[in-house]
Amino acid sequence: MIPYGRQEITEADIEAVVEVLRSDLITQGSKVPEFERAVTQQVSAKHAVATNSATSALHLACRTLGVGPGDRVWTSPITFVASANCALYCGAQVDFVDIDPNTYNMSVQALEAKLDAAERTGTLPKVVIPVHMCGQSCEMQEIGELAWRYGFFVLEDASHAIGGYYQQKPVGNCHYSDITVFSFHPVKIITTAEGGMAVTNNPGLAQQMELLRSHGITRDPNLFADVQYSTSKTVPRIPDHGPWYYQQIDLGYNYRMTDIQAALGLKQLERLKTYVTKRRKLAYRYDELLADLPFHTPWQNPDTESAWHIYIIRFNLEEIEPNRRKVFDFLRQQGIGVNVHYIPVHTQPYYRKIGFDWGMFPSAEKYYWEAITLPLFPTMTKETQNQVVNALKKIAHKIDRMAHK
Numbered sequence: 527m528i529p530y531g532r533q534e535i536t537e538a539d540i541e542a543v544v545e546v547l548r549s550d551l552i553t554q555g556s557k558v559p560e561f562e563r564a565v566t567q568q569v570s571a572k573h574a575v576a577t578n579s580a581t582s583a584l585h586l587a588c589r590t591l592g593v594g595p596g597d598r599v600w601t602s603p604i605t606f607v608a609s610a611n612c613a614l615y616c617g618a619q620v621d622f623v624d625i626d627p628n629t630y631n632m633s634v635q636a637l638e639a640k641l642d643a644a645e646r647t648g649t650l651p652k653v654v655i656p657v658h659m660c661g662q663s664c665e666m667q668e669i670g671e672l673a674w675r676y677g678f679f680v681l682e683d684a685s686h687a688i689g690g691y692y693q694q695k696p697v698g699n700c701h702y703s704d705i706t707v708f709s710f711h712p713v714k715i716i717t718t719a720e721g722g723m724a725v726t727n728n729p730g731l732a733q734q735m736e737l738l739r740s741h742g743i744t745r746d747p748n749l750f751a752d753v754q755y756s757t758s759k760t761v762p763r764i765p766d767h768g769p770w771y772y773q774q775i776d777l778g779y780n781y782r783m784t785d786i787q788a789a790l791g792l793k794q795l796e797r798l799k800t801y802v803t804k805r806r807k808l809a810y811r812y813d814e815l816l817a818d819l820p821f822h823t824p825w826q827n828p829d830t831e832s833a834w835h836i837y838i839i840r841f842n843l844e845e846i847e848p849n850r851r852k853v854f855d856f857l858r859q860q861g862i863g864v865n866v867h868y869i870p871v872h873t874q875p876y877y878r879k880i881g882f883d884w885g886m887f888p889s890a891e892k893y894y895w896e897a898i899t900l901p902l903f904p905t906m907t908k909e910t911q912n913q914v915v916n917a918l919k920k921i922a923h924k925i926d927r928m929a930h931k
């Protein structure tokens with residue numbers, strides 16, 4: 527089966543990991559800060575906080591932006607569940623903004639209309655989480671202007687988008703947002719096995735995320751809470767703790783990345799440009815080879831350069847039989863590991879239990895029934911890609927015959 531995505535691990539990657547394993551510090555050594563610095567340079571952000579997953583980074587970001595009970599957080603229904611769950615972890619309410627049928631990203635028009643209505647009922651969100659679907663940036667300038675007008679924070683879920691560009695600048699520069707999160711899961715652009723990172727230009731936000739990443743514990747005397755004067759007779763009146771001393775000043779987590787992972791990430795990051803270039807070439811080749819077939823290939827906003835995490839085709843359900851399920855099954859039978867991204871989050875049983883249902887976000891739902899993710903990964907050869915295209919030609923031929931019956 528040709529997979530829809532696949533990581534590349536080189537001998538140099540393995541050596542870098544082994545080197546850490548042979549050293550004294552396999553976590554909390556020098557590799558994590560080194561990886562954080564390398565990512566900030568890559569994406570033109572000032573600060574970075576590496577984590578054990580993008581899910582953790584999203585949670586840290588929400589906590590740090592002050593999300594709590596009574597707050598509202600909005601995201602896209604076409605995303606992985608983690609983009610919405612992070613708000614629920616904080617006790618906040620989640621809502622969704624329907625997608626733009628061209629980009630599959632959160633629709634700016636729908637966002638504006640929803641904000642306008644929310645302002646009148648006093649139910650504006652505290653944070654909006656745009657998701658850069660497939661690696662194509664959302665319209666961040668417009669979202670940033672709305673954030674300014676309505677006073678919400680912007681948290682970019684760029685799990686798909688490291689190596690992508692918006693208005694000629696790298697995704698993650700946080701020009702129109704407060705925090706951006708990346709994922710380094712093996713199916714994403716570069717990998718640390720599990721892993722993620724939050725980047726920001728705001729030193730206060732970075733410091734708070736660092737604190738929460740590690741139990742809410744600090745050794746920095748500048749952050750210490752006031753000295754507690756003891757009234758007990760059995761301890762000194764002014765506690766003289768010594769160099770072992772640390773304070774827990776908030777309720778944090780253990781969301782740390784290991785040095786083993788960071789060493790892998792550093793090596794992978796060296797190949798980010800090559801990977802994105804290869805993905806883009808394959809994507810353009812798909813565009814060409816599929817041009818005459820009855821599928822919609824991905825539309826690209828001229829303001830963006832996608833990182834091409836996934837390549838999605840859609841077909842028009844109203845016009846053609848067989849349906850998506852038949853196409854999907856046929857391709858799988860042909861050894862093509864197609865997939866579907868994503869089942870709209872609001873239709874998941876957990877979300878239906880808290881009040882959402884089918885019918886609420888029509889563009890997202892229509893998209894869901896029409897979309898298929900084709901295999902795309904940097905080590906994919908033209909021959910492998912041809913196999914995918916030939917299978918699609920076969921099914922297109924069947925579709926064509928049925929349409930002319």
Ligand SMILES: *Cc1c(COP(=O)(O)O)cnc(C)c1O
Nearest residue numbers: 579580581606608685709711721
């Ligand atoms: C993969 C992904 C996540 C979660 O990433 P992890 O690193 O696996 O936690 C979140 N959001 C989106 C859009 C993703 O694709």
